[in-house]
Amino acid sequence: MAEVKAGDILLIGRAASVQFVTPIRFRLIRQLDWTTYDGWVWLDGYQLDERGDAVARRSIFVKRAGLRAAPVPVAIKGPGRQRRGIRQDAAPGRPGG
Template sequence: MNERPRPGDLLIVDGAASVQFAGERALRLRVVSVGEAVPYSNWLWLTGYVIDRHGRATARREVYVQLAGLRRAASPPPAQIDRRAASPPPAQADRRPASPPPAQADRRPAGPPSTSSRSTDRPARSDGVRR
């Protein structure tokens, strides 16, 4: 790849991009942002989401890769969202408490705030300020 990736690009990040992604550690990354700073020539920081074989984002990652080692991936089919799995069953929804739990009472004794004995043990300086 010769041009910098852009947000939305789906890339294959494997051993050609960086040794840490060789073999089974290769991944498909949907780019969210590309770092502006270029610490070394043709290396760059990418932020994106790892895309599984079903087209779902599984983890957010920041990777440091060589531009020349990146390849564009074929877009996966759009992820199917099972709405039934996304919301709790009605029986569980009814188990929520009707009102928030009562706040715990303050268990400190009533009275004026305590002062540190350390600040009153020392005599005042000649200018009247305690040390």
């Protein structure tokens, strides 16, 4: 993967580090400028759940070559559910709409 930047959603798995047997989705806050081994980086960000919501803040040590862009989560809309960030009762041109 090319250079990562704040806001990127990454899929962190075994290719990035053996500690990630079960892959996680990770929203990057920043790459830390700590001294590491060649090809490795410290990343600061949030672990995401299946809906894309942050569940834990983490700093992780990973191989740059193992970083992958994560697929974008699909918003689920149905009875009693709303798309995140969009109020269903708001009219266009009004606050919240």
